[in-house]
Every structure is written in structure tokens, then in C-alpha cells.
Amino acid sequence: xxxxxxxxxxxxxxxxxxxxxxxxxxxxxxxxxxxxxxxxxxxxxxxxxxxxxxxxxxxxxxxxxxxxxxxxxxxxxxxxxxxxxxxxxxxxxxxxxxxxxxxxxxxxxxxxxxxxxxxxxxxxxxxxxxxxxxxxxxxxxxxxxxxxxxxxxxxxxxxxxxxxxxxxxxxxxxxxxxxxxxxxxxxxxxxxxxxxxxxxxxxxxxxxxxxxxxxxxxxxxxxxxxxxxxxxxxxxxxxxxxxxxxxxxxxxxxxxxxxxxxxxxxxxxxxxxxxxxxxxxxxxxxxxxxxxxxxxxxxxxxxxxxxxxxxxxxxxxxxxxxxxxxx
Amino acid sequence: xxxxxxxxxxxxxxxxxxxxxxxxxxxxxxxxxxxxxxxxxxxxxxxxxxxxxxxxxxxxxxxxxxxxxxxxxxxxxxxxxxxxxxxxxxxxxxxxxxxxxxxxxxxxxxxxxxxxxxxxxxxxxxxxxxxxxxxxxxxxxxxxxxxxxxxxxxxxxxxxxxxxxxxxxxxxxxxxxxxxxxxxxxxxxxxxxxxxxxxxxxxxxxxxxxxxxxxxxxxxxxxxxxxxxxxxxxxxxxxxxxxxxxxxxxxxxxxxxxxxxxxxxxxxxxxxxxxxxxxxxxxxxxxxxxxxxxxxxxxxxxxxxxxxxxxxxxxxxxxxxxxxxxxxxxxxxxxxxxxxxxxxxxx
Numbered sequence: 320x321x322x323x324x325x326x327x328x329x330x331x332x333x334x335x336x337x338x339x340x341x342x343x344x345x346x347x348x349x350x351x352x353x354x355x356x357x358x359x360x361x362x363x364x365x366x367x368x369x370x371x372x373x374x375x376x377x378x379x380x381x382x383x384x385x386x387x388x389x390x391x392x393x394x395x396x397x398x399x400x401x402x403x404x405x406x407x408x409x410x411x412x413x414x415x416x417x418x419x420x421x422x423x424x425x426x427x428x429x430x431x432x433x434x435x436x437x438x439x440x441x442x443x444x445x446x447x448x449x450x451x452x453x454x455x456x457x458x459x460x461x462x463x464x465x466x467x468x469x470x471x472x473x474x475x476x477x478x479x480x481x482x483x484x485x486x487x488x489x490x491x492x493x494x495x496x497x498x499x500x501x502x503x504x505x506x507x508x509x510x511x512x513x514x515x516x517x518x519x520x521x522x523x524x525x526x527x528x529x530x531x532x533x534x535x536x537x538x539x540x541x542x543x544x545x546x547x548x549x550x551x552x553x554x555x556x557x558x559x560x561x562x563x564x565x566x567x568x569x570x571x572x573x574x575x576x577x578x579x580x581x582x583x584x585x586x587x588x589x590x591x592x593x594x595x596x597x598x599x600x601x602x603x604x605x606x607x608x609x610x611x612x613x614x615x616x617x618x619x620x621x622x623x624x625x626x627x628x629x630x631x632x633x634x635x636x637x638x639x640x641x642x643x644x645x646x
Numbered sequence: 647x648x649x650x651x652x653x654x655x656x657x658x659x660x661x662x663x664x665x666x667x668x669x670x671x672x673x674x675x676x677x678x679x680x681x682x683x684x685x686x687x688x689x690x691x692x693x694x695x696x697x698x699x700x701x702x703x704x705x706x707x708x709x710x711x712x713x714x715x716x717x718x719x720x721x722x723x724x725x726x727x728x729x730x731x732x733x734x735x736x737x738x739x740x741x742x743x744x745x746x747x748x749x750x751x752x753x754x755x756x757x758x759x760x761x762x763x764x765x766x767x768x769x770x771x772x773x774x775x776x777x778x779x780x781x782x783x784x785x786x787x788x789x790x791x792x793x794x795x796x797x798x799x800x801x802x803x804x805x806x807x808x809x810x811x812x813x814x815x816x817x818x819x820x821x822x823x824x825x826x827x828x829x830x831x832x833x834x835x836x837x838x839x840x841x842x843x844x845x846x847x848x849x850x851x852x853x854x855x856x857x858x859x860x861x862x863x864x865x866x867x868x869x870x871x872x873x874x875x876x877x878x879x880x881x882x883x884x885x886x887x888x889x890x891x892x893x894x895x896x897x898x899x900x901x902x903x904x905x906x907x908x909x910x911x912x913x914x915x916x917x918x919x920x921x922x923x924x925x926x927x928x929x930x931x932x933x934x935x936x937x938x939x940x941x942x943x944x945x946x947x948x949x950x951x952x953x954x955x956x957x958x959x960x961x962x963x964x965x966x967x968x969x970x971x972x973x974x975x976x977x978x979x980x981x982x983x984x985x986x987x988x989x990x991x992x993x
Contacts, residue, residue: 529848531848531965570691572713599848600716601717
């Protein structure tokens with residue numbers, strides 16, 4: 320079934336929307352093509368302009384001035400970090416809960432493209448994973464679904480969004496999009512040089528919950544992959560959860576298993592997570608916690624150059640203050 | 647029913663039976679003590695016996711000692727009190743409703759408490775145990791009143807079947823509320839998962855401190871109700887004829903159930919099966935007399951809850967499996983076995 324799902328959308332798209340097709344190389348006469356996160360190149364005779372996008376992807380498109388007709392999110396819209404500051408007037412909200420997209424409303428919008436990032440671990444586009452409701456999966460069949468992979472690095476993903484925006488007719492060479500990219504390049508260089516000055520500094524990505532301490536596996540987090548690439552030594556947990564390899568599930572009894580110099584704390588729920596962690600008698604058995612070396616980790620939500628630039632500057636500040644000889 | 651009456655009326659048989667059951671209860675108390683020691687010594691963190699003894703003797707500040715004193719001991723005591731509470735609440739409800747399938751889970755008491763606690767956190771923000779234990783009681787009370795009220799419609803009153811059906815429906819409604827609140831609140835996703843599946847992890851002295859007093863009161867109340875439940879087992883008409891004040895008895899039983907299930911849920915989330923299965927095990931061991939079923943349930947329930955929790959700590963190292971999940975996995979086949987082995991209609 321799960322394998323079928325990746326063939327079916329392409330076939331269905333070809334049948335339902337004769338205008339759209341999928342092939343490994345773009346043939347002549349097709350006006351639009353995009354190499355998507357699943358490795359395939361999708362093409363169409365017309366440039367798509369009725370787009371339904373998943374929340375973070377919508378933010379990426381909006382940052383290039385492309386306004387989707389509908390969006391679906393994993394949380395209430397006001398809680399979505401990446402969409403903060405964008406004008407959402409006139410955009411239909413199709414879902415504000417993971418796994419639930421209003422398929423009828425989505426069909427009424429007559430989309431000609433769906434944009435969401437691709438998650439290689441689940442082998443699915445965000446919102447179309449195996450465990451979502453059947454009606455949500457139907458949305459994936461309304462139109463071709465594309466998006467950059469979220470499974471490599473944020474840099475790859477942002478480049479992917481840039482390519483997509485360009486293919487959809489946006490100007491990525493000048494204007495706000497280009498300015499944000501320049502800010503990002505500057506932030507990235509600063510991050511690299513700050514890290515280079517802190518030889519031996521180790522960092523650990525964590526997300527505390529009330530029954531377990533989740534420790535991030537860097538290769539499955541696009542942000543942490545970038546940080547590692549840029550020289551930061553992010554600790555790799557040795558026994559990730561085989562069913563959900565993004566994390567190692569650590570019981571609070573074993574909270575002191577890893578001793579980094581700097582804690583990167585999942586910022587999607589920063590305040591509540593910190594409060595939960597502080598309730599645990601063993602939280603302070605992590606020396607970095609005792610030393611106050613905790614900083615927000617922008618986990619799984621960054622999708623624009625502007626957001627990433629801002630977050631990298633904050634991280635660089637935290638790294639500058641951290642003590643590489645703590646442990 | 648009549649054979650039970652005759653059985654209870656035979657003084658000689660009762661006496662012999664009583665002595666054997668008393669010894670059995672003492673043996674089980676010994677087993678419970680052993681299980682408590684196991685719960686303190688076994689866990690995801692390997693701690694040698696020497697360090698455990700040091701943790702109590704030297705009161706040092708090592709991580710091992712912190713884990714023992716601040717995590718394992720309160721966890722064990724919470725497991726102990728929650729086990730007692732859930733088991734007794736189940737036995738009381740089964741006796742009261744003469745329904746073999748009654749338990750705080752099926753009657754919607756745990757899910758009601760959970761739904762109220764989760765909603766209170768979502769609306770009022772994160773609070774201390776001191777606040778939300780009251781929402782636990784309110785939720786437990788509301789669900790008992792709702793279930794009993796709905797089941798009482800119609801001429802024949804709250805029959806066992808109607809109670810079970812009303813309980814299942816209202817329980818499903820409350821579970822939907824809990825899930826809805828948790829799913830739509832991003833902060834809630836990780837933090838409130840515990841209100842969907844019960845767990846003894848991440849609960850420490852404060853949780854114990856605020857739930858244990860209510861459980862002690864509820865348990866004492868429950869243990870005094872044995873004779874009254876024996877009377878109710880004969881049916882409402884017979885019980886009335888024997889001079890029982892049915893409405894009063896029912897009210898006291900409900901108060902005890904609300905105290906026990908509400909406090910246990912506030913301490914560790916909704917845990918099913920203990921309240922359903924353990925009273926049946928107790929009944930299988932000591933017959934239909936609630937004066938024995940209640941103390942047997944009191945001792946057996948924490949044994950099972952703690953064993954399930956210990957298993958959950960050891961199967962997924964370095965992580966843990968919530969005790970609610972372990973009991974779901976172990977409880978279902980155990981219950982099927984019970985149903986097949988005993989004629990449940992005897993209640």
C-alpha cells in the first residue's frame with residue numbers, strides 16, 4: 320500500500336489533469352518543470368498558479384511573493400512559527416491539525432499544484448504520511464505534489480524552495496528574497512567562524528517531555544545536519560528509536576548519559592519543555608544545564624532564508640558564550 | 647445466588663475458609679513487599695545494590711542516589727497507591743452495579759478525570775498538581791453522575807447492561823475531548839500525552855503528596871463497604887428487604903470511587919484493566935464475599951501495576967514504555983482468559 324501511494328499520485332494526476340504529467344526528463348514544449356524531493360522531475364504545460372501548500376512550504380512561497388490559494392498546517396495557524404508576519408488574507412485554511420486536511424474544501428479550490436517538503440524517512444510529503452487520515456491522502460491526488468527534501472539540510476531545502484519559486488515565475492535574483500538570502504549567507508559565515516574559534520565544543524539537540532528526554536539524531540534533522548557541516552560537533556546518540564529514528568528516547572533516569580558543552584533545546588515548545596525538564600530531578604545532572612548553557616534549537620520549522628538568518632545569528636551568540644571545556 | 651447465601655450462612659465453612667484466606671492475604675502482602683523492592687532496584691539506569699543502600703544511608707548527592715531517592719522511591723509509592731486506588735475502585739463498581747465489566751475505565755471515570763484535567767491545562771495554562779487534582783475529582787464525579795444518570799432512564803433503572811453501554815459511550819466522548827485538546831495544542835502534544843496513556847514516569851514526590859491522602863481516605867472507606875456490597879449483590883429488592891439503605895450505600899460507594907479513581911488519574915493518567923481484571927482475580931481466589939474481595943484486590947492490584955511498570959522500564963532501554971501500554975498489552979489476553987475460565991454471570 321505504501322509503495323503504491325507514490326505511483327498512484329503521478330498516475331492519477333496524469334489521468335485527472337491531462338495538463339500535468341510526470342517524467343524523469345523534461346520534454347520539450349512543457350512550460351513548467353521541477354525536480355522534487357522524491358527524486359523525480361515533474362512537468363506541466365502551464366505554470367501552476369492555484370497552489371495548496373503545507374504551512375512551512377507556504378511560508379517559503381510567500382517569502383518570494385507567491386500566494387497559495389490554500390494551506391494546511393499541523394497546528395493552529397497562530398502557533399505556526401514560519402508563517403508569522405505573512406499576510407494570509409484570502410488564503411483558505413484547510414486544516415490546523417496534523418493528519419487532517421479538509422479534502423472537500425481542497426477540491427473546491429481546484430488546485431493545480433500541491434507544495435510540501437519531502438520526508439525521506441517516511442517516504443512521503445509532509446501531510447501525506449502513512450498515518451494521516453484517508454481524506455488527507457485524497458488531497459495528495461488532486462494535483463501534482465512537489466517540494467524539496469526536508470531530510471538533507473536546511474540549505475538544500477531552501478535552495479529547493481528557491482528553485483521552485485523561480486520555476487513558478489518568481490523573481491529570486493532581486494528584491495526581498497535575494498536580500499534575505501544575503502543575510503543568510505552572512506549569518507552562515509559568522510556561525511562558521513564562531514564555531515571555528517570554539518575548538519572542542521560539543522552540542523546536543525534535545526526535546527524534553529514529561530516521561531522521556533528525546534535526544535536528536537543529527538542526520539535526521541536538517542538544521543543539525545547544517546551545523547555539523549559547518550563545523551559544530553553535535554553528539555550522535557548511539558541507540559535511536561528504530562521505529563522513529565529522529566530521536567533516541569532516553570528515560571529521565573539516564574538523563575546524564577550524554578554530557579555536551581551546549582544544549583540545543585527544541586524551540587517548538589521551548590517554555591513548556593524547559594518547565595517540564597526543570598521538574599526532573601536528573602535534569603541538572605547534565606553539566607551544561609547546571610552551567611546555563613541552553614539555547615533554542617529551531618527544530619523542523621525553518622523554511623525561509625530570513626528565519627534561518629535570524630536563528631543562526633542567535634545560535635552564534637550562544638556558541639560564543641559557551642565554554643568548550645565544560646565537559 | 648442462593649448457593650452463595652447458603653455458603654455464607656454456614657459458620658464452620660466460613661471459619662475454615664477465613665483462616666486460609668487470611669494466610670493467603672499475608673503471603674500476598676509479602677509478595678507486594680518484594681515487588682516494591684524490585685521496583686526500587688530495577689530500572690533503565692543500572693544501579694548496584696551497594697549504591698542503592700548508600701543512597702538511603704549516606705544521603706549523598708550522586709546522580710545514582712538522586713535517581714533512587716527522588717525518582718524510583720516516589721515512583722514506586724505512586725504505583726502502589728494508584729494500584730490500590732484503581733483496583734478498589736473497580737471492585738466497588740463491580741459490586742455496586744453487579745456488572746462484571748464495570749471498572750473505572752468502562753464507567754468513564756478515568757477518562758472523565760483526564761478530560762477535565764487536560765481541558766483545565768489548555769484553558770488555564772500549566773498548573774500545579776494541587777490545582778488539577780480537583781479537576782480530576784470533578785471529572786470523575788461528572789462522569790459517574792452522567793453514566794449513572796443516562797443508565798437510569800427507563801423503567802427498569804440502571805441495569806448492568808445499560809450502565810456498561812452508557813459508560814462506554816460517555817467514556818468515548820471524554821476520550822475524544824482529551825484527544826481533541828491535545829491534538830490542537832502544540833504545547834500539549836508532548837506534555838499531555840501522559841493524559842491519554844497512563845504512566846508512572848516523570849511523577850515524583852509532589853504527585854504522591856497530593857494524591858496519596860485522598861487515596862488513603864478512599865481506601866479506608868472502601869474497606870468498610872464489604873458487607874454493604876454483599877447485600878447489594880442480592881439485588882436491590884432483596885437488599886432493601888434485608889434493611890439496607892440502598893441510596894445511602896450507593897452514594898458512599900460513588901464518593902469512594904470518585905476519590906480513588908480521580909486521585910489515581912491525577913497522579914498518573916488513565917490506566918485501564920487493573921480495575922477491571924484484578925477484582926475478578928480476587929473473586930476467583932476468595933469467592934463472592936466482598937469482605938475478602940476488597941482486601942485481596944487492595945494487595946493484588948499494586949503487585950500487577952508495579953510489575954507491569956517494571957516490565958515497561960526494561961523492554962525499551964534506554965527509553966521506557968508507559969505502564970498504560972504494558973497493561974493494555976498484558977491485560978487484554980488476561981481478561982479473555984478470565985472470561986473463558988469463569989462464568990462471569992455469577993456476579
